[in-house]
Amino acid sequence: MTRHVLVLGGARSGKTGFAERLALHGGVKPAYLATAEALDGEMRDRVASHKAVRGERFATIEEPLKLPDALIRASKDHDVILVDCLTLWITNLLLANEDVSSAVSELGATLIQLKRAKVILVSNEVGLGIVPDNAMARTFRDLAGAAHQRLAEICDDVYFVVAGLPMTLKGEPPEQNPTHIHEA
Numbered sequence: 001m002t003r004h005v006l007v008l009g010g011a012r013s014g015k016t017g018f019a020e021r022l023a024l025h026g027g028v029k030p031a032y033l034a035t036a037e038a039l040d041g042e043m044r045d046r047v048a049s050h051k052a053v054r055g056e057r058f059a060t061i062e063e064p065l066k067l068p069d070a071l072i073r074a075s076k077d078h079d080v081i082l083v084d085c086l087t088l089w090i091t092n093l094l095l096a097n098e099d100v101s102s103a104v105s106e107l108g109a110t111l112i113q114l115k116r117a118k119v120i121l122v123s124n125e126v127g128l129g130i131v132p133d134n135a136m137a138r139t140f141r142d143l144a145g146a147a148h149q150r151l152a153e154i155c156d157d158v159y160f161v162v163a164g165l166p167m168t169l170k171g172e173p174p175e176q177n178p179t180h181i182h183e184a
Contacts, residue, residue: 003156003171004111005120008148010128014164016050019082019122022174024057026118027080032058033070035089058082064092067103068110075117086123086151087144094140104147111154121151125160 005022009015023030032054038044051060059078063070067089074081083089093100111119127145132138152158157171166174 002115002118004118004154005157005159006148006151006155007120007122007159007161008125009161010125013161015122015161016084017164018159018161018166019084019120020054023080023082023120025175027078029078030058030080030082031061031074031078033061033063033067033074033081033083035064035067035083035085035092037064037092064089065096065098068106071110071114071119075114078117080118080120082120082122084122086121086147087126090140090144090147100143101146104150108150108154111151121155123148
């Protein structure tokens with residue numbers, strides 16, 4: 001049975017490294033589906049750094065908006081698809097004036113139907129801090145929180161990563177894998 005996974009954590013919590021270990025441990029032909037857009041020099045450097053750390057272990061697919069379609073396409077060639085990250089995807093949707101709630105519903109429906117590949121979703125938990133001081137930031141926080149709740153219902157395993165340590169919120173504890181993959 002394919003078990004979809006949601007990995008949540010704060011910035012630099014170790015969530016991506018943990019998700020990469022899950023993907024490498026759980027499949028033979030993993031894909032890394034990146035939602036980031038490198039719109040400035042700093043972001044281009046970040047993307048290049050992430051690609052260098054992953055090396056040849058993952059096929060890289062870039063899709064900033066049409067995540068459900070990209071998952072369906074990727075599932076034809078890959079047994080595990082790591083999506084990094086949902087909060088960037090939500091940001092991209094907001095900036096493109098797309099309906100985030102509808103997009104999250106479509107993603108959920110895709111996950112329910114997708115049985116060919118395990119999907120590991122990575123996302124920033126943004127609801128643990130202070131209330132944002134502007135309407136757009138509050139809207140983003142609310143949309144991300146709603147997306148996390150919906151996707152946590154659908155995913156079989158949900159983890160929260162703090163200081164590089166995964167906590168199991170739902171499902172099976174992760175298998176201990178000594179391979180360390182640095183989160184850039």
